[in-house]
Amino acid sequence: MATVRQVQVTFDCAEPERVARFWCEVLGYEVPAPPPGFDSWAAFEQSLPAEMHGSAFAIVDPNGVGPRMFFQRVPEGKVVKNRVHLDVRVGTGLVGQERLDALEAETVRLEALGASRVQLLVADGFNESCQVMQDVEGNEFCLD
Structure with missing residues (x-):
């Protein structure tokens, strides 16, 4: 039997x-505590060579x-x-107008954070409606 492994999702980005x-x-994630021996991530970053400053960042599910x-x-x-993209599950179990309303509410919230709406894919009898979005650097994701 195969061993179940944890995964990390990695984004290539500019910032x-x-x-x-x-x-x-x-997602309601948080920035983890800095490594042992450092009181902040800024202090940790200052311990790195200058070319490494701002080169990486991580977040975790609390x-x-x-x-x-x-x-x-x-x-x-x-x-x-x-x-590969993320599906952010905001309409699970909802159908019709109730689902569209949930997708729209989350779309508006995320636009205020810098996301962009791309295309609303309306239910077609096989798939439920979802909203295609882009994050602050143009990476696609779906509100599902």
């Missing part, structure tokens, strides 16, 4: 802390259920659609 703090607000999310700075910008 790791900015993108990480956006996802904290979306309940320990969801995966750790890691954000790393890369030199290239985003140029194509994500091959």
Whole structure:
């Protein structure tokens, strides 16, 4: 029998802390405590070489259920659609107008945080409605 392993979701981005703090607000995640021996992440960062400053950031589920999310700075910008994306489950169990209302309410909340709406995919008899969005750096995700 295979061993179940934990996973980490990693985002390539230009501004790791900015993108990480956006996802904290979306998911209710938090920034973990700094490494032992440091009273803050800023103090830890100052211990690193200058070229490493601002190069990475991580967030965690405060309940320990969801995966750790890691954000790393890369030199290239985003140029194509994500091959993997997150579905943020805000309408689970809802159908019709009730689901559309829940998706719209969360869309408005996330737009205030810097997200952009891309396309509303309306229920088609097989799939329920979902709202395609982009985060603060253009990474696609769905409100599902």
